[in-house]
Amino acid sequence: MIKVNLVIVGGGPAGLAAAKSAYDAGERDILILEREAELGGILNQCIHNGFGLHTFKEELTGPEYAARYVDEVTKRNITYKLNATVIDVSCDKTVTYVSAEDGLVQVQAKAIILSCGCRERPRGAINIAGMRGAGVFSAGTAQKLVNIDGYLPGKEVVILGSGDIGLIMARRMTFEGAHVSAVVELMPYSSGLNRNIVQCLNDFGIPLYFSHTVVDIKGRDRVEGVVIAQVDDKLQPIKETERLIACDTLLLSVGLLPENELAKNAEVQLSPTTGGAVVDENLMTNVDGVFECGNVLHVHDLVDFVSAESENAGKCAVDYINGAAPCRDKTVISCTNGVRYCVPTVLNRDETYAPQSFKMRVANVFKKVELAVFADGVKVFGRKRPVVAPGEMENIMLTAEQMKTLKQAKTVEITLIKGEQQ
Amino acid sequence: MSREMICINCPMGCRLTVDDADKSNIKVAGNTCPRGVTYAVNEITAPKRMVTGSVKVVGGNIPMVSVKTREAIPKELIFDSLEILKKVTLTAPVHIGDVVVADVCGCGVDFIATKKVDSVSR
Numbered sequence: 001m002i003k004v005n006l007v008i009v010g011g012g013p014a015g016l017a018a019a020k021s022a023y024d025a026g027e028r029d030i031l032i033l034e035r036e037a038e039l040g041g042i043l044n045q046c047i048h049n050g051f052g053l054h055t056f057k058e059e060l061t062g063p064e065y066a067a068r069y070v071d072e073v074t075k076r077n078i079t080y081k082l083n084a085t086v087i088d089v090s091c092d093k094t095v096t097y098v099s100a101e102d103g104l105v106q107v108q109a110k111a112i113i114l115s116c117g118c119r120e121r122p123r124g125a126i127n128i129a130g131m132r133g134a135g136v137f138s139a140g141t142a143q144k145l146v147n148i149d150g151y152l153p154g155k156e157v158v159i160l161g162s163g164d165i166g167l168i169m170a171r172r173m174t175f176e177g178a179h180v181s182a183v184v185e186l187m188p189y190s191s192g193l194n195r196n197i198v199q200c201l202n203d204f205g206i207p208l209y210f211s212h213t214v215v216d217i218k219g220r221d222r223v224e225g226v227v228i229a230q231v232d233d234k235l236q237p238i239k240e241t242e243r244l245i246a247c248d249t250l251l252l253s254v255g256l257l258p259e260n261e262l263a264k265n266a267e268v269q270l271s272p273t274t275g276g277a278v279v280d281e282n283l284m285t286n287v288d289g290v291f292e293c294g295n296v297l298h299v300h301d302l303v304d305f306v307s308a309e310s311e312n313a314g315k316c317a318v319d320y321i322n323g324a325a326p327c328r329d330k331t332v333i334s335c336t337n338g339v340r341y342c343v344p345t346v347l348n349r350d351e352t353y354a355p356q357s358f359k360m361r362v363a364n365v366f367k368k369v370e371l372a373v374f375a376d377g378v379k380v381f382g383r384k385r386p387v388v389a390p391g392e393m394e395n396i397m398l399t400a401e402q403m404k405t406l407k408q409a410k411t412v413e414i415t416l417i418k419g420e421q422q
Numbered sequence: 423m424s425r426e427m428i429c430i431n432c433p434m435g436c437r438l439t440v441d442d443a444d445k446s447n448i449k450v451a452g453n454t455c456p457r458g459v460t461y462a463v464n465e466i467t468a469p470k471r472m473v474t475g476s477v478k479v480v481g482g483n484i485p486m487v488s489v490k491t492r493e494a495i496p497k498e499l500i501f502d503s504l505e506i507l508k509k510v511t512l513t514a515p516v517h518i519g520d521v522v523v524a525d526v527c528g529c530g531v532d533f534i535a536t537k538k539v540d541s542v543s544r
Contacts (some may be wrong), residue, residue: 046537047488048474053432061474063488063537067518147476150486175475175504199471203497250484289452302433 005029005321008093009086009262012041013303014115014294014310016069021314022113024167025074026040031107032073032080033097039073039080039145040066041117042140043303045147048168050195054304065303077099089114089266092226093286097394106261111289111317114263114277115310118295120157120165121255128160130217133224136397139165139253143172152176154249158226159183160214161199162190163391164301168252171200173251182210182368184228186235191303191391223248226303242291256299266290273341274298280330281344281356282316283309288326298343298359301393338362338416340368340390347412353404357397360414365389371396388416427465431457433519442466457523470494473538475507477522482514486506489522499527514541 006022008015011034019032038044043051053059056068073080084099085412096109110361120138137145143165145151155178159166162185170180183201188210190197201208209228215237216227230241234384258276269278269286276297277285293313294306299399320326327348335342342360358373366388373381374395380402388394397407406412423443429436434454440462441449452461464470472494476486496505503526510523514538523533 044537047490049472049490050433059432059472061488061490061536064518067538122469147488148484148486150478175473177501193433194437195430195433198435201431203471357462406447 001106002272003108004031004111006031006113007093007107007111007315008032008113009089009095009118010034010041010078010114010294010296011036011039011082011367012115012294013306013315014112014117014296015041015045015309016066016073018113018115018291018293018314018317019078019306020069020072020076021311022318023078024316025315025318027318030078032078033086033095033133034080034082035082035085037082039070039082045144048170048172049364051303055307057345059118062214062303065250069307084117086262089262089290091267091290093266093289096131096289109289110316111291112260112266113291113293113310113313113317114260114268114296114416115292115294115313116259116262116296118256118258118299120252121257123252126252126254128214128217130226130297131220131223133217133219133222134419135219135223135249136193136217136238137249137251139163139251142169142249142251145171152178154178154223154247156181156247157249157251158214158228159247159251159253160226161185161253161255162192162208163253164192166251167192167196169251169253170206171204174204174206178249181247182206182228183208184214185210185215186231189389189391191389193228193391214219215242217250218244219248223250226250247324248254258296258298260296263290263292263296265408268292271341271345274343276343278345279343280346280348282319282348283313283344284316284326286321289317290322298341301391305393305395308357309359318350326407331407331409333358334358334411334413335411336415337418338364338369339414341396342414347407349407351402351407353407355397355400356403357395360394360396361363361390361392362394362416363386363390366416366418368419372415372417373398373402373406374411374413374415375405376411377413382417425448427462429444429453429458429461431455433481438462440466469497471497471500472478472514473500473503474506475512475533477507477512479512479514479516479539481541482492483544484537484539485524487512487516487539488536490536491526491531492534493531495529499529502527503533514539
């Protein structure tokens, strides 16, 4: 068995940023394991621009953003393996990977960073009735076919879901000569960015139907059309509103799920809300020395936030390798009144008080609210927001002094104070 | 006349209120940074968009290379610029920043490569 201090599973934006910061924190014995033939992860197929405004203060495309971090990693001579698929991670921190070059290899690590991203929710998970003809793709699969492989998967397109990938693909398919007749969104709001509704749909006159869904897929060998219907306030389709849209392709952009099969093998405790690990402020899971960062932990809106989070994970993993003792006494942060989740999920009741960011999502669109943090029932932090939405991650930064109050408290609550309650 | 618009410069997507009653003195509110003002004025006088796409590449380790306009180009040129891209085939190696199409549709902006492609001998 090979011994490596820090094994990083996944060479996408999270893994690359974690490797860079681990190196800069003094660790030299690092191994990145990447399943694909190149580093960069999903950024390689995100050829549109809009990445990096926070990190690099300029607007880059996905491949350019990836290249910046790949350069940082290669400049530091950090070891990485390509075409290497990790098939197991155990709680004693043994990582097993397979590759055509090396065969099956076991690596004993001192610390592991899981940065293996998320997966798209597939057709099977949303129970659309209908035939099984060719032409149903997840939006990300279509993105890979068009941008990486150079194939156009269809010419008459309907897109279900108005997440960013769905919106981006509406424009991309239009650019490549396809006709996108509709984007259909179950919810009364989009989980995508407003700018993408403007520049990917409005610019090309593509209609966006809120509170609608696809109830049937027609076509035996190839998709021939989809039946869409309006939904009521319980999200149930209204029979009378059904209508057929002729198309040869249905793209699904219906959500992203953190990919935690490896984490489960390692007995990492998962959050039922995010699907990612339960982590403390050091991004460490319940398994000592196993860390998570990026979309495997919770799905982010911006890669810039993934990079920042992952750089923190890299540094914390090095602290652990260098002997920082894990704290056993933890406070679970309770999320209430419309706050769906928060990362970190738990706080260590130790005496390290450093400025700390908290990232969270809300469960619905709320107007005129105050996002507030309470310690033992006393408000420690509050920020008024004109509008909060599930599609937009909220990020708050607490000072070392505020963290001291939180860490010494018996209960910590993050909540929304609404309307007249304020 | 006052109108609402969403700035597309960055993911923040600021909601702008734009008063363009006087075209020579367009008033913009709701922006978080100066780029919002430039965007709103452009959007009313001469809208522009970044265009990204991918083109074929031969002799490389990957079959397609991603490209972008170096800066935003006039919105009405989007589809003309994409037609030009369809006719382009590059030969590896390609470096980030290489000019793929110079002076797209005479607007003075180049298409440049956004990804490195290594050449492979076969």
